[in-house]
Amino acid sequence: MNRRDFLRVTALGSVALLASPYISFAAANTDRRFIFIIQRGAADGLNTIIPYADPAYAKLRGELAIDVSQATKLDGMFALHPALVETAKMYTSGQALFAHAVASPYRERSHFDAQNVLETGGTIAYQLKDGWMNRLLTLLPPAQNEAIAFASSVPMALRGKNEVTSYATSNLPQAPDDLLMRVSQLYAEDAQLNKLWLAALEANNMSGDAQAKQGPASVGKLAASFLSKANGPRIAMIETGGWDTHSAQESRLDRQLKSLDTMIAAIREGLGDSWQKTTIVVATEFGRTAAVNGTGGTDHGTGSAAMILGGDVKGGRVIADWPGLGNSNLYQGRDLNPTTNLNTLFASVAGESFGLDANQVTKVLFPETANGKILQGLIKT
Amino acid sequence: MTLNIQMTNNAIAINRFGLGARADDGSIGDAKQWLLAQFDHYQAAPAAWANQAKSADLVAEYADKVKEMRKADDNTQNVVQTQNKDANPKNLFKREIRDDYQDAVSMRAASALNTPTPFVERLVHFWANHFAVSIEKPAVTELAGAFEVEAIRPNILGNFTDMLMAVEQHPAMLLYLDQAKSIGPNSIAATRFAERNPDKKRGLNENLAREILELHTVGVHGGYNQTDVTEFARALTGWSVGGLGQAAKKMRNAELTPITGANGFAFQPILHEPGSRNILGKTYAQQGKLQAETVLRDLAVNPATAQHIATKLARHFVSDTPPTSLIDKLSNSFLKTGGQLTQVYRALIEASEAWQPTPAKFKTPWEWLISCLRATGKQNLNGLKVAQIMNQLSQPIWKPGSPAGFDDTADTWAAPNALLRRIELAQRIANPLGDKVDARALIDKVLLGAVSEQTRTAITRAESATTGLALLLVSPEFLRR
Numbered sequence: 056m057n058r059r060d061f062l063r064v065t066a067l068g069s070v071a072l073l074a075s076p077y078i079s080f081a082a083a084n085t086d087r088r089f090i091f092i093i094q095r096g097a098a099d100g101l102n103t104i105i106p107y108a109d110p111a112y113a114k115l116r117g118e119l120a121i122d123v124s125q126a127t128k129l130d131g132m133f134a135l136h137p138a139l140v141e142t143a144k145m146y147t148s149g150q151a152l153f154a155h156a157v158a159s160p161y162r163e164r165s166h167f168d169a170q171n172v173l174e175t176g177g178t179i180a181y182q183l184k185d186g187w188m189n190r191l192l193t194l195l196p197p198a199q200n201e202a203i204a205f206a207s208s209v210p211m212a213l214r215g216k217n218e219v220t221s222y223a224t225s226n227l228p229q230a231p232d233d234l235l236m237r238v239s240q241l242y243a244e245d246a247q248l249n250k251l252w253l254a255a256l257e258a259n260n261m262s263g264d265a266q267a268k269q270g271p272a273s274v275g276k277l278a279a280s281f282l283s284k285a286n287g288p289r290i291a292m293i294e295t296g297g298w299d300t301h302s303a304q305e306s307r308l309d310r311q312l313k314s315l316d317t318m319i320a321a322i323r324e325g326l327g328d329s330w331q332k333t334t335i336v337v338a339t340e341f342g343r344t345a346a347v348n349g350t351g352g353t354d355h356g357t358g359s360a361a362m363i364l365g366g367d368v369k370g371g372r373v374i375a376d377w378p379g380l381g382n383s384n385l386y387q388g389r390d391l392n393p394t395t396n397l398n399t400l401f402a403s404v405a406g407e408s409f410g411l412d413a414n415q416v417t418k419v420l421f422p423e424t425a426n427g428k429i430l431q432g433l434i435k436t
Numbered sequence: 437m438t439l440n441i442q443m444t445n446n447a448i449a450i451n452r453f454g455l456g457a458r459a460d461d462g463s464i465g466d467a468k469q470w471l472l473a474q475f476d477h478y479q480a481a482p483a484a485w486a487n488q489a490k491s492a493d494l495v496a497e498y499a500d501k502v503k504e505m506r507k508a509d510d511n512t513q514n515v516v517q518t519q520n521k522d523a524n525p526k527n528l529f530k531r532e533i534r535d536d537y538q539d540a541v542s543m544r545a546a547s548a549l550n551t552p553t554p555f556v557e558r559l560v561h562f563w564a565n566h567f568a569v570s571i572e573k574p575a576v577t578e579l580a581g582a583f584e585v586e587a588i589r590p591n592i593l594g595n596f597t598d599m600l601m602a603v604e605q606h607p608a609m610l611l612y613l614d615q616a617k618s619i620g621p622n623s624i625a626a627t628r629f630a631e632r633n634p635d636k637k638r639g640l641n642e643n644l645a646r647e648i649l650e651l652h653t654v655g656v657h658g659g660y661n662q663t664d665v666t667e668f669a670r671a672l673t674g675w676s677v678g679g680l681g682q683a684a685k686k687m688r689n690a691e692l693t694p695i696t697g698a699n700g701f702a703f704q705p706i707l708h709e710p711g712s713r714n715i716l717g718k719t720y721a722q723q724g725k726l727q728a729e730t731v732l733r734d735l736a737v738n739p740a741t742a743q744h745i746a747t748k749l750a751r752h753f754v755s756d757t758p759p760t761s762l763i764d765k766l767s768n769s770f771l772k773t774g775g776q777l778t779q780v781y782r783a784l785i786e787a788s789e790a791w792q793p794t795p796a797k798f799k800t801p802w803e804w805l806i807s808c809l810r811a812t813g814k815q816n817l818n819g820l821k822v823a824q825i826m827n828q829l830s831q832p833i834w835k836p837g838s839p840a841g842f843d844d845t846a847d848t849w850a851a852p853n854a855l856l857r858r859i860e861l862a863q864r865i866a867n868p869l870g871d872k873v874d875a876r877a878l879i880d881k882v883l884l885g886a887v888s889e890q891t892r893t894a895i896t897r898a899e900s901a902t903t904g905l906a907l908l909l910v911s912p913e914f915l916r917r
Contacts, residue, residue: 096838117637164646164665165656167840180656214847230856230863234903238859238910241894245912247850255852296837297572301614301643349626349639350617355646387662 086332087367087408088282090322091188091212091292092315094339095170096299099353100360101345101391102308104153104373105134111380115346119304119353129153133373138312141320145364146371152363152433154400155375158341158393160424164355166299169340174212176398178423187401187420188292189215194411194419195289213292218254271318279325282333293318298339302350319364331366334408334434338362338397344389345380358391363404367435374430398424407434440888441913442793447884452753452797452917453785454554456807457882459873471785474553475778480590484547488540491582495607495677495700498578501529533577540581541823541833542816548806549815556592559781561802562752564588564834566745567603567652568841569612571834576612580834583608586699596745596775597736604648604732605701607677613644613839620673620709624692640709645669647839653735655744660716667713671720671728674708677701695725742770748844749780754789755796756845762789795886795916798846801829803917804858808865808909811882812873817865829857859910866905875904887913 106112107123108131114120126134127143133155135143145151161172161180168180176187189212235256242248274293281287295315300307315337323330342359358378363370376394378384386392398421406416413429443451449467450457464470508525551557564584571577587606591599603609610616618641619626629638645668650656678700695703703725712721715731716738722730735741746766750758762784769783784790799807805825809815817825826833831849836842843849866873875895879887891911898904908914 117635163656164662165650166838168656230860230906233899234859234863234906237894237898237903237907241891241907241911244888244890247846248855248912248915251850251852251855253852255856258852301641302617347637348641349619349621349637350614350641352614352641354642 086329087289088326088329088333088365089191089290089405089408090278090282090333090335092318092335092337093170093173093210093212093292093294094298094315094337095166095294095296096339097166097169097341097343097355098298098311098339098359099300099304099308099343100155100157100339100358101342102304103136103139103312104129104155104360105136106132106155106377106380107134108132109377109380111345111382115380117347118351119347129373132377133375136308136312138309139316141316141323142362142364145319145323149371150364150366150368152368152370153373154361154363154395155373156358156378156391156394157338157361157397157400158358158395159397161341162357164341164357166340166355171211173338173340173397174210176401176421176423182423185215186210186212187398188212188290189217190419191405191409191416192217192290194416195409210292210294218250271314272321275318275321276325279322282322283326283329300343300352301348301354302352304347304352323366333365334367334404335364336361336401336404337364338401342391342393345385345391346389356390357386358393361397361400363400363433367408369432369435395430396424399428399430403430404433407431407436410436440794441886443795443886444793444884445791447886448791448793449555450884451807451886452790452795453558455548455551455558455803456554456810456917457884458810459813459878459881468785471555472782474556475593475781478553478556478593479551481585482547482551484550485543485585485589488543488581488585489536490699491579491586491607492678492698492700494578494582495575498575505529530574533574537571537577537580537834538821538823541826542821543581544584544833545806545809545822546815549809559592560584560589562749563592563599565836565841565844566748567599567609568836568839569608569834570836570838571832572837573612576608576834579606579608579611582699584834593778594776596741596770596777597733599777600652600732600736601729602698603652604644605675605697605699607700610644610675610677610701613647614641615644615672615675616677617641618644618669618673619707620670622711623673623709624706625704626707640666640669640673642666642669644675645672648732648735651840653732653744654738654740658738658740658744664715667715668728668731670709670711671713671715671731674704674706674725675701675728676704676707737771737774739767739771742767742775746770746780749784750789752844753784753797754792756847759789762787765789795913797917798850799915799917800842800844800849801826801831801854801858802833804915805829805861807882807914807917808862811878811909811914812865812869812905814865814869820864825861829861830854855910858915859906862906862909863902865909866902869902869905871901873901873905875901875908878905878908882908883911883913887911 101116102119102121105121105123105126107126112120121136123134126137128134129146133153135146142151159169159173160178161169163169171180172178174186175183177183239252242252278291278293282289282291297311319335322335326333338361339359342356343353344356348354378392378394380391382388384392402417402420403413405420406413417424445467446464449464449471453471505526548557567588569576569580569583571580583606587602588599591602619638621639626638642665646665649658649660649665649668654660678694678696692705694705697703705724708724712719713727718734720727720730743763746763747758749766750762754762765783765787766780769780773779823833831842875898879892879895891913895904895907895911898907
């Protein structure tokens with residue numbers, strides 16, 4: 056008996072719940088894909104989307120300043136970090152959009168509180184108990200209600216009352232089906248474990264031959280293999296770490312961005328035609344100091360940059376209400392001053408991607424964010 | 437929590453406060469007495485850790501190795517690398533560090549399996565996670581085990597101030613949070629550096645200062661602001677590592693000679709920012725090393741620190757959302773005794789909230805693995821290293837990926853994929869034991885009566901001894917404490 060049969064057999068038996076999530080994948084009636092890639096650790100927006108034409112940039116950054124001749128010029132103001140080779144190609148073909156001087160409503164400098172705000176969609180940490188991506192699920196037709204987190208625990212943005220499945224590759228030998236079946240019985244009366252167990256079996260069953268190593272290309276490929284399935288999930292979140300570049304930033308950021316670039320390219324390749332219906336959002340909890348610190352790095356800051364990528368993006372441009380890097384323009388005299396609320400960006404992108412009303416999306420996803428401006432025309436609808 | 441079983445006081449002492457029952461353990465007698473008596477029998481340096489090298493030596497060796505690598509690099513810079521990858525000195529070095537790390541994790545596990553004081557040993561794990569280092573940096577990979585042995589283990593039954601001081605002066609922490617590189621902008625070193633390299637800037641790094649406030653002491657709502665962080669970072673300049681970071685050169689002026697401390701710590705006067713500092717409304721006019729030490733002494737007994745530590749202890753031992761009444765008891769004890777930790781633990785043991793009979797905590801992967809090994813009497817996993825297993829279980833030891841350490845709530849660990857990993861591993865633990873272990877006989881020994889009829893039936897009716905044992909290890913009762 057293989058796993059697929061095993062699931063069917065048990066589904067017919069006492070564990071009736073198993074049947075329904077299996078069908079809901081098949082019955083998905085939209086073909087839009089939405090992926091959130093979180094950069095944990097405060098990614099440096101100023102050296103990712105480089106404001107080379109700002110007269111203060113080179114001086115503030117000193118040894119870390121990136122020479123525009125080494126980077127990809129995006130327009131008269133901004134250039135792209137040279138490690139982002141594939142991303143640059145997407146920009147050229149109109150599939151990448153960058154937003155600068157963005158930040159969540161959080162204004163302190165703790166990673167953990169800031170990530171909580173970024174993921175819950177509140178205005179202060181721990182104010183909301185569920186994540187904005189989980190609440191997004193309530194706005195979508197039920198058939199699409201399947202999200203996958205590519206880590207073995209569920210990140211805050213996806214936690215909430217809607218069911219979520221997590222998946223990560225394993226090097227351990229698979230447990231025999233007999234044991235799996237007995238575990239199903241063992242957990243039947245335990246509400247918490249039963250729910251987790253059914254979700255685990257389902258994800259394991261879907262992973263197919265995408266079992267691979269954990270490098271950025273493999274993660275991208277694995278993500279794409281789930282999302283490209285006709286009955287697969289439509290929403291995904293991928294967590295990346297290592298962005299907290301207090302020291303030796305030049306080489307570290309280069310490696311980080313290369314990995315990100317590789318992963319995004321792998322998602323594009325893996326999705327094939329579905330790429331045309333895909334939106335990827337890349338964002339971080341806050342930016343880094345405008346000036347280089349004393350150890351060849353940058354410290355915790357405020358404003359940063361976000362990326363919107365995908366075949367359905369109206370890209371090839373940088374949107375920024377640029378505050379300038381002059382000393383009097385900096386937030387608290389040290390950070391890039393945020394002029395666009397990340398929540399507004401998320402709401403606009405998610406809304407346009409799924410064809411939802413922008414006000415409704417803002418209300419559900421970011422209930423604590425005052426009705427600010429609504430960005431329009433980011434995604435082909 | 438949905439598991440409706442009742443734990444006896446003995447089951448609570450062994451499985452919630454301790455690290456899980458061992459099949460061959462005898463009766464513990466009175467539960468509270470058993471816990472309290474452990475304070476007298478705890479071994480800070482147990483046999484299991486005997487082979488761990490000292491930080492001071494590791495730091496020196498590491499510095500030499502890095503120098504050697506650089507030299508080798510310069511010599512081979514223009515040579516095409518066609519040789520065998522394994523013979524490459526850099527790869528050899530990396531493998532050496534990885535092996536040392538894996539050995540240290542195995543020593544940590546052996547200590548947890550053989551300890552006569554499992555409650556106190558759990559506290560070691562708790563504090564090592566509170567003062568988390570993360571091994572993304574090679575030097576920290578080499579030092580993480582020594583950090584736990586030198587800064588955590590000797591101090592968990594003493595005063596919180598002493599542990600805080602030992603932790604913040606340990607090379608592993610100084611390197612992990614970039615303190616070893618931080619330079620006072622008006623220090624002698626910065627002035628000299630600016631003369632030689634006017635284009636390059638060398639100065640403060642506020643990473644350690646911020647995390648001490650946010651994570652180690654008063655907590656994120658502890659009432660500090662950005663100015664306090666920067667001022668504290670200035671006070672901490674000079675706190676460095678002998679032989680690594682800034683070179684410890686002999687100075688002509690005696691006042692500028694580095695002051696070396698325990699475990700490879702060195703205070704470098706030439707890096708220290710001159711002047712007095714203002715932190716959390718208090719002026720620190722002390723000079724040199726004493727300045728940041730005085731700040732730490734104040735932070736250690738700050739009421740916000742008491743509250744922060746009390747909350748984390750209550751969350752670890754009792755519930756993901758611990759009752760305020762319990763937090764207050766622990767916090768009051770901390771404040772009243774100036775951070776005498778055994779008094780705080782005593783308050784925990786005396787608190788009725790800690791003895792709720794329903795298991796409210798979902799074991800972390802580490803807690804679960806250690807309890808599995810203790811239950812089955814295994815010392816190792818047939819060639820699988822504990823470090824590798826912990827990677828598979830998504831809790832790589834000393835690698836939480838952030839200075840906040842690993843989460844201590846079920847939200848993080850009770851996830852679908854994580855559950856599947858545990859079942860695969862339970863099978864792997866049970867398989868080689870075959871029918872050498874009778875799961876039916878083990879049920880009462882390890883769960884001590886706190887087991888549902890359904891679980892008992894499932895284990896008893898399993899098709900083989902192996903399946904029965906695997907089911908016991910992943911049963912709802914065994915996954916919680």
